[in-house]
Amino acid sequence: MAAIAEPYRIKMVEPITLTTRAQREEAIRAAGYNTFLLRSDDVYIDLLTDSGTSAMSDRQWSALMLGDEAYAGARSFDHLVAAVRDNYGFPYVCPTHQGRGAEHLISKILIRPGQHVPGNMYFTTTRLHQELAGGTFHDVIIDEAHDPGSLHPFKGNIDIGKLEALVAKVGAENIAYVNVAVTVNMAGGQPVSMENLRAVREVCDRHGIILWSDATRLAENAWFIKHREPGYADRSSASIAREMLSHVDGLTMSGKKDCLVNIGGFLAMRDERILLKARELVVVYEGMPTYGGLAGRDLDAMAVGLHEALDDDYLTHRIGQVAYLGERLSAAGVPIVRPTGGHAVFLDAAAFLDHLSQDELPAQSLAAEIYLDSGVRAMERGIVSAGRDDQGRNRHPKLELVRLTIPRRVYTNSHMDVVADSVIRVHERRRDIGGLEFVYESPTLRFFTSRFAPIAPDVDGSMAGLERGGRDTAALAALA
Structure with missing residues (x-):
């Protein structure tokens, strides 16, 4: 494989020193x-x-200077909403200070004590927020995900049999939501296939269950689909990401990863009822619904980074x-x-x-x-x-x-x-x-x-x- 040069030029450097x-x-x-x-x-x-350690682009640094720091109704919020709508297809957005702020809100909104939350392998903060809300996490990832040597191209996939068995055991009414991470961090950054997302969507539709996504590393998952799943080689990663998210009802996002910023996150959803509940809670825990614990400049930088990450x-x-x-x-x-x-x-x-x-x-x-x-x-x-x-x-x-x-x-x-x-x-x-x-x-x-x-x-x-x-x-x- 030919060497791939960085698709950027370096304008600024930060010295690092090797210690003894x-x-x-x-x-x-x-x-x-x-x-x-x-x-x-x-x-x-x-x-x-x-997380939060990316180098921002010249366009992101420019956006920082244009941030609207109004306490309410800032145009920087509008820029983020437009970026999420255009790239992800969700009409509603609630910003948070980072991804775990979004996890906290959605856990409090969707989980009743005693309910169950199946997902494709746990993530530390996600599971904790689910448990604090009274839920029980269940790992329904495919077995290959637990085998470091397995070469399965989509080790992040949910095992449909395991998911169906859990629904049969506890009842669909006791499933708060299904949470699918793309990619799966704890499995080694492993992706989920489009075919699997469609299959999980079908199960959720049949049982009336909400399908949510931890989309923190969505762009990388889209790239893997492009290069590993038949039928996607000629598609852009951006269009694949949009199709992926068409199968879910909403997402949590840590902007500190795929949005290429040092701080920030958000919830995005299609159901206005969830948005209204999120706005009620974000005022208590994060800040106004239009800034969610962030400065306006952070929202603008995140909006630009969201586009760049799908290149x-x-x-x-x-x-x-x-x-x-x-x-x-x-x-x-x-x-x-x-x-x-x-x-x-x-x-x-x-x-x-x-x-x-x-x-x-x-x-x-x-x-x-x-x-x-x-x-x-x-x-x-x-x-x-x-x-x-x-x-x-x-x-x-x-x-x-x-x-x-x-x-x-x-x-x-x-x-x-x-x-x-x-x-x-x-x-x-x-x-x-x-x-x-x-x-x-x-x-x-x-x-x-x-x-x-x-x-x-x-x-x-x-x-x-x-x-x-x-x-x-x-x-x-x-x-x-």
């Missing part, structure tokens, strides 16, 4: 071996998340860069989730550190070890992210992953080479890497703020060889 091994040892100890708690200044290449040249480079990193790692024998997704390469930490049990937190340990090696910051997506069930027991997800998340329009493939070289080095000495244990555990969304310490015997040259840290009980009490 000794500096990184000190930093990871201070962060309690949690990459979320590292200071940005201590990070060389930051692959923690693609095929941009998407070809974006997804090609993810594939480039994945191919380098796979060629070196590093176990990854295959096929590579749209926003990240996911390391199979369970296979990478197969000498550790899942309760020894292999993904958390691997993310910390990669940082120690090179200053590259990744994040855990395994048992720590899965949290505890309502009985206080650790959930044990089938996938134990480390996510190397590539910000949009930020890094070049030279940066990807640095990342690949580091992960390969760590893989070569993987037997020296020990596990971690909690020394402070946050009661909710624990992957953000929990702290850890090594539990393995000291081994020179790896994280296990560092002095145990983070056990200052006074500091832990203050965190709690």
Whole structure:
């Protein structure tokens, strides 16, 4: 495959600095071996998340200067509504400060205590909001999604049999809504096929169930349909995205991903009754219905970014860069989730550190070890992210992953080479890497703020060889 150059020119740069091994040892100890708690200044290449970390375009920066900061009725809101209508086909929009604000609102609107919410694999904040509203999440994704080595082209698909079985078991009236994510983050950024969306729509229509979408990475999913699903090769990603959304009743969007902005999100829907309820709640939790916790300039930048994210040249480079990193790692024998997704390469930490049990937190340990090696910051997506069930027991997800998340329009493939070289080095000495244990555990969304310490015997040259840290009980009490 020929090299694909960035479909843009660089106008502005931000310096980054590589720290020494000794500096990184000190930093990871201070962060309690949690990459979320590292200071940005201590990070060389930051692959923690693609949320709010994109580089904005010249048109987006121009839009910032034109933002209407009126408290009510700002024209910036009108610009966002028009962009959503033109690209996504929804007439009604309610902005929120970010995607989880939208998740909060729709959970309170659609879920009655005791109801059930089937979806194609959980996402951390989505499931939490569903549970806080009194709902129970059910994973109805196809089995291939839980197999890192499966080459199924649409591992994000909902298993229609599982969905029908759940409806038969609990009754359609007890299904709050079906939530389909495009793409599926926790499965490795895996897409959903158009055929599957149509099938899920048919089930929902037959049973009178609302079909909602977490459309945070919609553009990437549309690109995969274009390149993997028969009948779409000659279609633009923009037109495919519009067709995808024609099958759903509404969506939550984190503008920090596919809208290419640093903050923002929204709900979009066809039913004016849901809009009215959202407007009632957004005033309580976010802000006026026309700004939803955002400045007018944020709304304008999001409107421009929504258009740009559906450009095929941009998407070809974006997804090609993810594939480039994945191919380098796979060629070196590093176990990854295959096929590579749209926003990240996911390391199979369970296979990478197969000498550790899942309760020894292999993904958390691997993310910390990669940082120690090179200053590259990744994040855990395994048992720590899965949290505890309502009985206080650790959930044990089938996938134990480390996510190397590539910000949009930020890094070049030279940066990807640095990342690949580091992960390969760590893989070569993987037997020296020990596990971690909690020394402070946050009661909710624990992957953000929990702290850890090594539990393995000291081994020179790896994280296990560092002095145990983070056990200052006074500091832990203050965190709690």
